[in-house]
Amino acid sequence: MAHRFAYVFLLAAALGILLLGRADPLVFERARMTVTDVTAPVLDALSRPAITVSHVIGEMRELAVLRDENKVLRAQNERLLQWQTAARTLMAENEQLRDLLGFVPDVEAQSVTARVIGDSGGAFVRSLLVNSGKRDGVKKGQAAMVGHGLLGRVAEVGNRSARVLLIHDLNSRIPVVIESSRARAVLAGDNSTTPRLLYLPLTTTVKPGDRVVTSGYGGVFPPGLPVGLVNSVGEDGVRIAPYVDVSQLEFVRLMDFGLDGILDDADRDSGATQSRARRSR
Amino acid sequence: MKDEGGWTRLDLLARRLTPFLITITLVIIAQVPMHLPATISIAPALALIAVYFWGLHQPDLIPAPVVFLVGLLQDILTGVPFGLNAFILLIVYGIVVSQRRFFFGKSFAVLWWGFATLSFVIGVVQWAAMSMLMGQFLSVGPLLVEYLATAALYPLVAYILVLTHRNILNEA
Numbered sequence: 001m002a003h004r005f006a007y008v009f010l011l012a013a014a015l016g017i018l019l020l021g022r023a024d025p026l027v028f029e030r031a032r033m034t035v036t037d038v039t040a041p042v043l044d045a046l047s048r049p050a051i052t053v054s055h056v057i058g059e060m061r062e063l064a065v066l067r068d069e070n071k072v073l074r075a076q077n078e079r080l081l082q083w084q085t086a087a088r089t090l091m092a093e094n095e096q097l098r099d100l101l102g103f104v105p106d107v108e109a110q111s112v113t114a115r116v117i118g119d120s121g122g123a124f125v126r127s128l129l130v131n132s133g134k135r136d137g138v139k140k141g142q143a144a145m146v147g148h149g150l151l152g153r154v155a156e157v158g159n160r161s162a163r164v165l166l167i168h169d170l171n172s173r174i175p176v177v178i179e180s181s182r183a184r185a186v187l188a189g190d191n192s193t194t195p196r197l198l199y200l201p202l203t204t205t206v207k208p209g210d211r212v213v214t215s216g217y218g219g220v221f222p223p224g225l226p227v228g229l230v231n232s233v234g235e236d237g238v239r240i241a242p243y244v245d246v247s248q249l250e251f252v253r254l255m256d257f258g259l260d261g262i263l264d265d266a267d268r269d270s271g272a273t274q275s276r277a278r279r280s281r
Numbered sequence: 282m283k284d285e286g287g288w289t290r291l292d293l294l295a296r297r298l299t300p301f302l303i304t305i306t307l308v309i310i311a312q313v314p315m316h317l318p319a320t321i322s323i324a325p326a327l328a329l330i331a332v333y334f335w336g337l338h339q340p341d342l343i344p345a346p347v348v349f350l351v352g353l354l355q356d357i358l359t360g361v362p363f364g365l366n367a368f369i370l371l372i373v374y375g376i377v378v379s380q381r382r383f384f385f386g387k388s389f390a391v392l393w394w395g396f397a398t399l400s401f402v403i404g405v406v407q408w409a410a411m412s413m414l415m416g417q418f419l420s421v422g423p424l425l426v427e428y429l430a431t432a433a434l435y436p437l438v439a440y441i442l443v444l445t446h447r448n449i450l451n452e453a
Binding site: 003006007010011013014015016017018019020021022028031032035036039042043046047050051054116117118119120123124125127128129155156163170190191192249250 | 315414417
């Protein structure tokens with residue numbers, strides 16, 4: 001009898017926690033990050049052998065396609081060298097024009113490179129745990145990049161670990177712009193490999209292959225971070241194929257662009273006045 | 282003599298804690314990035330297997346509060362809404378413990394079938410609950426992959442658990 005009572009009590013407690021956490025997601029954040037911090041070193045240690053095995057397999061696979069890949073890369077290199085010349089010319093021109101205009105440059109980005117130690121891979125949540133936290137200067141809202149593509153943003157920060165919410169996640173909403181047409185939209189994850197574009201103006205024409213970059217709206221990310229290419233335009237809206245391949249991640253770069261679009265806990269605690277002041281800044 | 286009593290008690294404690302520690306370990310291992318060549322990496326629900334197994338064979342080794350804690354740990358590490366796995370694992374535990382009589386002495390295939398069926402039902406419930414929490418119909422694909430991966434891994438994990446169980450029983 002006592003057992004049954006305890007069982008029902010625990011069941012109710014789990015349900016209560018679930019609803020409470022839904023009503024106010026920040027209630028359990030500190031507890032979450034404390035536990036994550038404690039397990040981070042264990043996950044860190046375990047992730048290393050897994051990486052080694054993956055490297056060996058990857059190298060064997062690479063050997064098989066080495067010759068073909070070489071050919072492709074040579075062709076690409078040639079093309080890129082042409083682009084480099086073009087970019088150099090444009091950069092010089094840009095600099096002169098900026099000088100003429102008295103343009104104020106953006107704050108230079110700082111970055112922290114972190115190792116991926118946990119991959120929830122859940123059916124409902126797309127997030128990663130990384131082994132850098134507050135002590136390495138990681139802050140909530142920072143952009144997580146891999147190579148040149150946007151991966152997601154830092155959602156929770158512990159002392160020595162942080163959780164990165166991927167752009168695939170259900171809760172991810174990123175203001176983006178289609179590079180060619182300058183049409184703004186919001187990139188919304190839905191747990192699939194191809195996030196959707198929401199609120200795209202009806203008058204714009206979008207075609208597969210269009211580049212999508214961040215728009216900088218909301219002040220969380222700077223404008224122009226590459227996100228992906230338009231993958232399909234169809235019945236269920238416009239879908240994006242992100243540049244970043246999530247399955248093979250080993251390291252991510254957490255970028256500090258000197259922006260503070262997302263309020264952190266301290267602001268939240270100190271009340272609305274400060275956040276208003278911040279917004280008006 | 283007194284000293285020996287202490288050691289015996291310590292030994293007993295260690296044995297009693299083993300299922301709990303193994304379950305925790307499974308939760309953590311499921312989180313390690315495996316870098317499989319797949320577009321979406323899916324972590325199998327290894328803790329579900331452990332809760333099913335211990336609930337079936339020896340529920341007194343992981344009582345409901347322990348299942349609750351394991352669920353919370355899993356929630357924290359995977360980043361799903363806090364309480365979801367705690368709830369799911371408790372439901373599974375409750376069903377399994379109440380159906381022990383049916384599974385008693387059945388072959389491994391029946392146990393596997395039982396796990397596959399139960400985790401499928403749980404998957405559907407979980408999908409419905411999450412869709413309600415999120416206010417939209419979630420895509421089923423990743424959940425299906427997770428389900429298949431978990432069901433496929435059942436024999437391996439169960440084998441490890443059987444070995445552990447035997448060791449605890451034999452020498453206790």
